[in-house]
Structure formats: C-alpha cells, structure tokens
Amino acid sequence: MRVAVQPESFDVGAEVSAFSAGVRGAGAVVSFTGLVRDEGGSLSGMEIEHYPGMTEKAIAGIAVEAVSRWSLVDALVIHRHGKLAPGEAIMMVATAALHRADAFAAAEYLMDYLKSRAPFWKKELGADGASWVAAKDADEDALKRW
Amino acid sequence: MRVAVQPESFDVGAEVSAFSAGVRGAGAVVSFTGLVRDEGGSLSGMEIEHYPGMTEKAIAGIAVEAVSRWSLVDALVIHRHGKLAPGEAIMMVATAALHRADAFAAAEYLMDYLKSRAPFWKKELGADGASWVAAKDADEDALKRW
Amino acid sequence: MIDVLYFAWVRERIGLPRERIETGAVTVADLVQELRAREVRYEAAFADLSALRVALDQELASFDAPLAGVREVAFFPPMTGG
Amino acid sequence: MIDVLYFAWVRERIGLPRERIETGAVTVADLVQELRAREVRYEAAFADLSALRVALDQELASFDAPLAGVREVAFFPPMTGG
Numbered sequence: 001m002r003v004a005v006q007p008e009s010f011d012v013g014a015e016v017s018a019f020s021a022g023v024r025g026a027g028a029v030v031s032f033t034g035l036v037r038d039e040g041g042s043l044s045g046m047e048i049e050h051y052p053g054m055t056e057k058a059i060a061g062i063a064v065e066a067v068s069r070w071s072l073v074d075a076l077v078i079h080r081h082g083k084l085a086p087g088e089a090i091m092m093v094a095t096a097a098l099h100r101a102d103a104f105a106a107a108e109y110l111m112d113y114l115k116s117r118a119p120f121w122k123k124e125l126g127a128d129g130a131s132w133v134a135a136k137d138a139d140e141d142a143l144k145r146w
Numbered sequence: 147m148r149v150a151v152q153p154e155s156f157d158v159g160a161e162v163s164a165f166s167a168g169v170r171g172a173g174a175v176v177s178f179t180g181l182v183r184d185e186g187g188s189l190s191g192m193e194i195e196h197y198p199g200m201t202e203k204a205i206a207g208i209a210v211e212a213v214s215r216w217s218l219v220d221a222l223v224i225h226r227h228g229k230l231a232p233g234e235a236i237m238m239v240a241t242a243a244l245h246r247a248d249a250f251a252a253a254e255y256l257m258d259y260l261k262s263r264a265p266f267w268k269k270e271l272g273a274d275g276a277s278w279v280a281a282k283d284a285d286e287d288a289l290k291r292w
Numbered sequence: 293m294i295d296v297l298y299f300a301w302v303r304e305r306i307g308l309p310r311e312r313i314e315t316g317a318v319t320v321a322d323l324v325q326e327l328r329a330r331e332v333r334y335e336a337a338f339a340d341l342s343a344l345r346v347a348l349d350q351e352l353a354s355f356d357a358p359l360a361g362v363r364e365v366a367f368f369p370p371m372t373g374g
Numbered sequence: 375m376i377d378v379l380y381f382a383w384v385r386e387r388i389g390l391p392r393e394r395i396e397t398g399a400v401t402v403a404d405l406v407q408e409l410r411a412r413e414v415r416y417e418a419a420f421a422d423l424s425a426l427r428v429a430l431d432q433e434l435a436s437f438d439a440p441l442a443g444v445r446e447v448a449f450f451p452p453m454t455g456g
Contacts, residue, residue, distance in 0.1 A: 011163070012162055012163060012166055012175075013159035013160055013161075013162045013163025013164075013166070014159055014163075015159075016158055016159045016162045016177065016179075017157070017158060017159025017160075018159075020158055020159070020179060020181070020235070023181075024184065024232075024233055025183065025184060025186075026181060026183070027180065027181055027182075027183040028178065028179070028180060028181070029158075029177075029178070029179040029181065030176065030177070030178050030179075030253075031162065031175075031176070031177045032174065032175070032176050032246065032249070032250070033162075033166055033174070033175040033176075034173065034174060034246070034456055035166070035169075035172060035173055035174070035175065036173075037171065037172070037173040037244065038170065038171060040171075049381055049382055049385075051379070051381055051429070051432070051448060051450070053432055054429060054432035054433075054448070057432055058432075079455065086170075087170050089166070090456075091455070091456060098183065100178065100180070100257055100374070103178070104178070104250065104253070104254055104257075107176075107250070108250055111246055111250075111456055114455045114456040115453070115454070115455055115456035116452065116453055116455075117434070117453065117455075118453060118455040118456070119381070119429070119448075119450065119453050119455070120453055120454060120455035120456075121381060121382035121450065121451065121453065121454055122454045122455075123382075132382055132383050132451065132454075133454045134452075134454075135451070135452035135453065135454050140452070180374055195299055195300055195303075197297070197299055197347070197350070197366060197368070199350055200347060200350035200351075200366070203350055204350075225373065236374075237373070237374060246456070257374055260373045260374040261371070261372070261373055261374035262370070262371055262373075263352070263371065263373075264371060264373040264374070265299070265347070265366075265368065265371050265373070266371055266372060266373035266374075267299055267300035267368065267369065267371065267372055268372045268373075269300075278300055278301050278369065278372075279372045280370075280372075281369070281370035281371065281372050286370070
C-alpha cells in the first residue's frame with residue numbers, strides 16, 4: 001500500500017504500470033484518475049490547499065480500511081496539492097483484488113472517502129477570480145452506502 | 147471510442163496515458179485491467195478462443211451503449227485472445243466522463259457485458275491439463291442491475 | 293447451404309470448427325435435431341441445450357428463431373470474456 | 375497553550391493560517407465562543423457552525439468535544455478532496 005501527498009505532477013500511466021506489475025496473484029486492477037476540468041474554457045486552473053500531517057494520516061486510514069474490507073492485494077493513493085492547470089491529474093487511486101467486484105467497490109469507496117474525509121480544499125481559478133469549491137450534499141450522502 | 151481485439155500483448159500504462167491525454171474536458175477516468183491469475187502457482191496460463199467478426203461487433207455494440215447511457219467523453223476496450231501467461235493482462239477497459247459516478251458505472255457495465263455477451267471462451271492451462279472456464283450464474287445475474 | 297460454426301468445448305466435442313451444411317431446417321431447434329441424429333459426437337455436443345448458446349449471423353438468438361435468410365449459425369457455451 | 379489552525383476560506387476570513395492561544399475553554403464550542411468575541415473577522419469566520427468542521431490533533435471531532443489534553447485544533451469548511 002502506498003500513499004503519496006505531493007505538489008509534483010505524476011505520470012498516471014507509469015503509476016498504473018508499476019502498480020499492475022507488483023500485484024502478482026490479483027485478477028483485477030481498477031484505477032481512477034481525477035482531472036482538472038476546464039468547464040468549457042472558463043477555468044484557468046485550480047489551487048488545492050491541504051492540512052499537512054492530517055492529510056497523510058486520514059488517507060492512510062481510509063486505504064487501510066479499504067484493503068481490509070475488500071481483501072485487496074494492494075492499494076495506491078496519490079493526491080496533489082498546490083496549483084494545477086486544466087487537464088492535469090489531481091489525484092489517482094488504484095486497487096488490486098482477486099475479482100473485479102472487490103476492486104471496483106474498493107476504488108469507489110476510496111474516492112467517496114477522499115472526497116469528504118481527506119483534508120483538501122479546492123479553489124477554482126477563473127476569469128472572474130477565484131472561488132472555493134463547495135462540498136456537495138451528494139458527496140456526503142455517498143458515504144452512507146458503505 | 148476504440149475497440150481492439152488482438153493476440154498481441156499491450157501496455158496498460160501506455161494505454162491509460164494515451165487515453166487520459168485525449169479526454170480534455172473530462173474530470174474522471176476509470177480503467178479496469180483483467181490479469182491472468184496464477185491460482186497460487188497451479189495455473190501455467192490461459193488460452194482464449196473467440197469468434198472473429200462477432201467479437202468486434204458485440205464489443206462495439208456494448209461500448210456504444212455505455213457511451214450513450216453515461217454521456218462518456220470517450221471509451222476504450224482492448225481484449226486479447228490466444229495464449230497468455232500468469233500475470234499478463236487479458237483485457238482492459240477505460241472510460242472518461244465529467245463526473246466519477248458515470249465513469250465508474252460505465253466501466254462496470256462494460257465489464258459485466260464483456261463477461262457474458264462478448265464471444266470469448268477461456269481455457270485454463272494447469273498441471274493436470276486444460277479445462278474450460280465455466281460461466282458463473284453471478285455473471286449472468288450481474289447484467290440484471292443495468 | 294448454411295455455415296455452421298462451433299466454439300470452445302462444442303468445437304472439441306464435434307471435432308471441427310466449422311462446416312457447410314445443406315439443410316431444410318426451419319428453426320435453430322430443427323437444425324439441432326438434424327445434427328444430433330447424425331453421429332454420437334453431435335449427440336454429445338448438443339445433449340444439454342441449456343448449456344449452449346446460439347448466434348445467427350453473429351447476433352445472439354434463441355433456439356426457436358427461424359433460419360430463413362441466415363447464412364451463418366454458431367453454437368457455443370456461455371461466454372467467459374473479460 | 376493550544377495551536378489553532380485555519381484552512382481555506384476560514385483562513386482567508388481570519389487572515390492567518392495558525393496562531394497559539396492561551397485559553398481556558400473546556401470544549402471546542404467554548405473556544406469558538408471565545409474566538410467570536412475577539413474581532414469581527416472571527417465573528418465572520420464562525421458565523422455558521424454548520425458550514426464548519428473541526429479536527430482535534432488531526433482527527434475529525436464534534437463541536438462539543440472536550441479540549442483537555444489537545445495540542446492542535448483546526449477549523450475548516452467541509453473537505454473537497456478527490
């Protein structure tokens with residue numbers, strides 16, 4: 001299991017390759033990548049604030065729970081902070097399990113919890129200035145299914 | 147949208163990279179990769195038979211349905227046939243959507259339909275000989291949720 | 293004349309991947325009856341229709357589907373892709 | 375003495391990312407009352423507690439949680455990771 005919180009960009013393909021190569025015995029690998037949307041050209045980028053220390057702990061706690069609940073062979077979470085341009089990868093998760101249902105469920109669980117329980121705050125940078133992204137009720141509701 | 151049915155191996159990471167780079171505007175990319183399990187060392191590999199012509203048509207039909215139902219920005223399916231060794235990638239799908247729920251649902255839909263509606267047949271090659279993999283009732287049942 | 297294709301263990305039991313058949317069968321079920329009557333290897337392959345699937349011109353179909361206009365029939369076990 | 379951290383728009387409204395505070399507050403809610411009474415920028419930041427979250431020593435907590443033994447309190451809006 002690996003958790004990385006970093007300002008640097010990362011190579012999604014290289015991460016998926018390395019992750020898949022290290023999960024001998026698994027039958028299913030799922031990856032999710034979150035990209036900065038450009039909202040039809042109205043966004044010039046995004047700035048992500050985080051809570052150093054708590055972020056790493058919170059993500060590790062979420063990942064450990066996912067590994068145990070779905071008997072994962074392995075799990076990976078990478079999340080950036082700082083300034084990002086449209087199209088850039090904000091974060092990714094990868095899960096490896098014996099069967100596809102577990103790999104999918106664990107990846108969705110990781111995403112749902114990272115959205116609402118990992119201390120990151122997104123600010124959208126647009127032509128008319130910057131604005132904090134508001135948390136959605138739907139994201140909080142998504143936690144109830146687990 | 148790209149569908150490839152091929153005997154050659156493919157580079158999952160390179161495919162995920164290329165796919166992600168081409169989906170400007172999307173906020174979420176999900177990939178699934180199916181790997182040959184080694185079943186604790188008891189399997190020496192797998193041989194996949196397919197129905198040339200029907201395979202491509204069936205997959206394209208499934209992918210078109212997924213793109214339309216979840217308003218995908220793009221979708222990718224690669225599926226191998228022929229002989230594969232443990233650990234090798236059998237197939238992959240990738241989906242790109244504005245939001246994560248659509249990208250996840252479409253990837254799971256693609257997988258459920260590829261399992262039971264794309265004309266592939268897997269044969270496991272073990273120490274005690276070869277045996278055709280039996281379809282699972284659970285895989286047929288999985289279609290009912292869509 | 294119709295092309296009949298066999299896949300996976302159906303192919304192995306019958307011992308060939310495809311053949312051209314002259315038939316007057318009206319439905320898939322009629323064709324199956326005709327094939328079963330041929331030889332014990334066909335009888336073995338078609339013993340349990342619930343374990344078989346059929347495609348007509350590369351589209352999944354049912355055993356009571358008509359064969360009129362069909363050029364290619366394929367018999368195979370449930371698919372195991374993915 | 376306790377370290378108090380602010381993130382996102384809470385940080386922006388209060389105008390600083392962290393401060394050390396001498397307080398006798400028993401619970402988080404008490405501390406919030408104390409801070410609100412200080413200046414209008416604190417009042418603005420803490421006007422609607424339902425829009426705020428709190429962490430004690432880097433673990434999410436509720437506003438009625440006790441502060442005994444806590445070294446670090448953080449206030450922030452609902453998280454928007456992922």
